[in-house]
Amino acid sequence: MSQFWKPGSERPRLIDDEEGGVIFYSSSPSTSSGFGYATIEKQRQRLPVYKYRTAILYLVETHATTIIVGETGSGKTTQIPQYLNEAGWAEGGRIIACTQPRRLAVQAVASRVAEEMGVKLGEEVGYTIRFEDLTNPDTTKVKFLTDGVLLREMMDDPLLTKYSVIMVDEAHERSLSTDILLGLLKKIQRRRPELRLIISSATIEAKSMSSFFQTSSKKRKGQTGEDLEPRTDPAILSVEGRGFNVQIHYLEEPVSDYLQAAVSTVLSIHDQEPMGDILVFLTGQDDIDAAVQLLTEEVHNNRKHSGLIILPLYSGLPRAEQDLVFSPTPRGQRKIIISTNIAETSLTLEGIVYVVDSGFSKQRFYNPISNIENLVVAPISQASARQRAGRAGRVRPGKCYRLYTEEYFVKEMSTQGIPEMQRTNLVSCVIQLKALGIDNILGFDWLASPSPEAVIRALEVLYSLRILDDDAKLTSPTGFQVAEISLDPMISKMILSANLLGCSEEIITISAILSIQSIWVSVRGSQKELDEAKLRFAVAEGDHVTYLNVYKGFLESGKSSQWCYKNFINYHAMKKVIEIREQLRRIAQRIGIALKSCEGNTEVLRKAITAGFFANACHLETFSKGGMYKTVRGSQEVYIHPSSVLFRVNPKWVIFHSLVSTDRQYMRNVTAIDPSWLIEAAPHFYEHQRGNPVAY
Numbered sequence: 001m002s003q004f005w006k007p008g009s010e011r012p013r014l015i016d017d018e019e020g021g022v023i024f025y026s027s028s029p030s031t032s033s034g035f036g037y038a039t040i041e042k043q044r045q046r047l048p049v050y051k052y053r054t055a056i057l058y059l060v061e062t063h064a065t066t067i068i069v070g071e072t073g074s075g076k077t078t079q080i081p082q083y084l085n086e087a088g089w090a091e092g093g094r095i096i097a098c099t100q101p102r103r104l105a106v107q108a109v110a111s112r113v114a115e116e117m118g119v120k121l122g123e124e125v126g127y128t129i130r131f132e133d134l135t136n137p138d139t140t141k142v143k144f145l146t147d148g149v150l151l152r153e154m155m156d157d158p159l160l161t162k163y164s165v166i167m168v169d170e171a172h173e174r175s176l177s178t179d180i181l182l183g184l185l186k187k188i189q190r191r192r193p194e195l196r197l198i199i200s201s202a203t204i205e206a207k208s209m210s211s212f213f214q215t216s217s218k219k220r221k222g223q224t225g226e227d228l229e230p231r232t233d234p235a236i237l238s239v240e241g242r243g244f245n246v247q248i249h250y251l252e253e254p255v256s257d258y259l260q261a262a263v264s265t266v267l268s269i270h271d272q273e274p275m276g277d278i279l280v281f282l283t284g285q286d287d288i289d290a291a292v293q294l295l296t297e298e299v300h301n302n303r304k305h306s307g308l309i310i311l312p313l314y315s316g317l318p319r320a321e322q323d324l325v326f327s328p329t330p331r332g333q334r335k336i337i338i339s340t341n342i343a344e345t346s347l348t349l350e351g352i353v354y355v356v357d358s359g360f361s362k363q364r365f366y367n368p369i370s371n372i373e374n375l376v377v378a379p380i381s382q383a384s385a386r387q388r389a390g391r392a393g394r395v396r397p398g399k400c401y402r403l404y405t406e407e408y409f410v411k412e413m414s415t416q417g418i419p420e421m422q423r424t425n426l427v428s429c430v431i432q433l434k435a436l437g438i439d440n441i442l443g444f445d446w447l448a449s450p451s452p453e454a455v456i457r458a459l460e461v462l463y464s465l466r467i468l469d470d471d472a473k474l475t476s477p478t479g480f481q482v483a484e485i486s487l488d489p490m491i492s493k494m495i496l497s498a499n500l501l502g503c504s505e506e507i508i509t510i511s512a513i514l515s516i517q518s519i520w521v522s523v524r525g526s527q528k529e530l531d532e533a534k535l536r537f538a539v540a541e542g543d544h545v546t547y548l549n550v551y552k553g554f555l556e557s558g559k560s561s562q563w564c565y566k567n568f569i570n571y572h573a574m575k576k577v578i579e580i581r582e583q584l585r586r587i588a589q590r591i592g593i594a595l596k597s598c599e600g601n602t603e604v605l606r607k608a609i610t611a612g613f614f615a616n617a618c619h620l621e622t623f624s625k626g627g628m629y630k631t632v633r634g635s636q637e638v639y640i641h642p643s644s645v646l647f648r649v650n651p652k653w654v655i656f657h658s659l660v661s662t663d664r665q666y667m668r669n670v671t672a673i674d675p676s677w678l679i680e681a682a683p684h685f686y687e688h689q690r691g692n693p694v695a696y
């Protein structure tokens with residue numbers, strides 16, 4: 001059994017451990033203090049950033065770039081765009097933009113700001129995320145959007161002329177799109193001296209950001225010597241927060257199952273500690289759903305645990321459930337929010353007093369040698385751990401329970417995370433830059449340069465998809481069309497091939513489903529029922545065609561939620577699929593794709609899938625070990641994921657959509673193919689050898 005202790009505490013107080021969970025030691029009991037909810041205007045004025053209102057507006061007026069650093073919850077995201085609006089930056093049809101790396105954050109802050117301004121979301125205040133545009137071209141003044149969407153907008157309007165101020169928020173996250181955006185905005189600034197940039201974040205190396213935006217351009221002076229243009233050296237403003245102390249607790253011994261440890265920790269806090277909400281950091285929808293279920297059962301079975309409200313928080317969560325997370329906790333109850341690292345800095349939750357930190361998050365890692373990208377549960381950095389702990393000190397002194405040892409924190413955890421740019425597949429990034437006319441990717445003005453191997457690999461992949469030509473320029477029309485669709489290029493290529501094969505309707509449906517995390521409801525403990533439900537739709541061709549059956553069934557049921565419930569299908573996910581599908585159809589029509597159905601001809605469907613995903617082809621090596629496959633290119637050992645309908649079926653040749661790695665590399669979304677299609681789809685990539693395709 002594991003134990004907690006607080007280093008440096010004088011006399012630890014033992015909190016008993018009836019549940020057979022983890023044991024905690026705490027140095028001093030904290031006192032409970034009530035906190036009420038004030039009117040919106042009062043709340044606004046209480047935020048730390050309010051004191052800096054005049055200073056911020058002055059700096060933005062006089063500097064091309066302003067860097068603003070301030071603790072999470074100080075009011076940067078929700079307040080600064082409003083200050084700018086109040087100061088007239090949205091007059092004359094101009095728009096104030098505020099970018100976020102995460103879609104859920106975009107929606108949440110936009111709806112909060114609309115509420116604070118007393119306007120209907122989608123009018124003066126709007127938001128745009130991929131597949132969802134809630135803005136009004138005539139009335140929107142403040143617009144929240146993902147950094148990816150803003151990049152996409154540059155394809156139609158390279159200088160982003162409709163924006164007067166662009167606030168790049170959460171810059172410390174260093175998402176791939178943020179980094180690309182910062183590089184491009186620096187270029188735009190030279191052409192548009194009137195544009196103002198705000199770069200804001202919770203923790204930022206303001207100095208390196210500042211020197212990145214430092215330009216040596218000579219300033220134009222007026223006749224009397226006054227500046228005609230804003231100063232080009234960035235201003236730095238630090239918003240002093242007013243966080244409370246957070247006591248840190250570490251494990252004495254490491255645990256192997258952080259999920260179980262998190263659940264026990266939550267229950268012990270609830271039993272032993274004064275009122276106050278609990279925020280738990282896990283990694284993704286699967287472990288969050290599992291924890292929610294375990295806790296809900298516990299509450300159900302044990303009256304001692306009544307008064308707990310257990311809520312998940314991850315992107316892709318339906319709006320109604322998001323709203324629950326932000327609504328005030330009823331008196332006498334305790335809210336437990338189980339979240340991905342979205343609650344680390346992107347969203348501020350009121351009322352959190354306790355944080356449980358698993359020490360992990362889901363991160364993208366890319367290996368340019370094997371050309372394999374994985375979404376991996378990986379350790380967070382010390383900087384992240386500090387941010388997570390900080391979330392407990394918002395309303396009064398709080399406590400953070402780290403589900404790892406102090407030694408691990410000090411010795412093993414990296415101090416800072418690696419920018420996404422340096423650990424991700426650069427294929428989409430390269431297309432975006434090429435579409436904007438930036439040819440020399442390595443020579444681009446990066447905040448942190450990507451590795452040459454990763455850039456070369458991306459160029460190779462794009463070349464093999466015939467998206468780039470021999471001169472590494474976008475091909476016409478394919479390359480430009482792929483840039484226009486702005487999905488994963490392999491999916492875009494699949495859609496374009498479907499056009500030639502006469503199955504665009506079906507492939508668009510499949511693409512919509514692939515852009516959703518999962519259409520199945522995963523409930524711990526009812527794996528058997530879920531598998532049975534899947535069998536009702538499963539076909540030997542694989543997951544993609546199975547999805548089409550689910551989609552057909554959903555339509556035939558009249559889009560019934562009851563039908564979804566009976567079949568273990570996520571109703572909200574299916575509704576989203578319908579929405580995304582409509583958007584994709586519109587994009588397809590815009591770029592000249594004829595919408596056509598293949599009327600059940602699954603061979604052409606699988607050929608279209610192969611045309612996009614030929615690089616992910618594998619052949620079965622051996623039935624032993626549950627069916628071991630090797631990728632045709634690179635000979636990587638991979639296995640069919642248990643969630644696939646082809647699990648244990650093990651066709652000889654398959655292609656997959658993505659890989660996840662846990663104990664092994666698992667292929668998700670798998671389709672059986674005929675190897676001859678590989679050479680047909682990509683003669684430049686595969687050649688015949690003794691009857692079978694091999695990679696060049």
Ligand code: CDP
Pocket residue numbers: 047070071072073074075076077078079108109111112326345346347348349350
């Ligand atoms: O961006 P920063 O972390 O500095 O703070 P913010 O997101 O602007 O949050 C300022 C305040 O607005 C906090 O007190 C949040 O709790 C509140 N807020 C909210 O109540 N609902 C939202 N959807 C977003 C923010």
Ligand code: MG
Pocket residue numbers: 073076077078169345346347
């Ligand atoms: Mg913020």
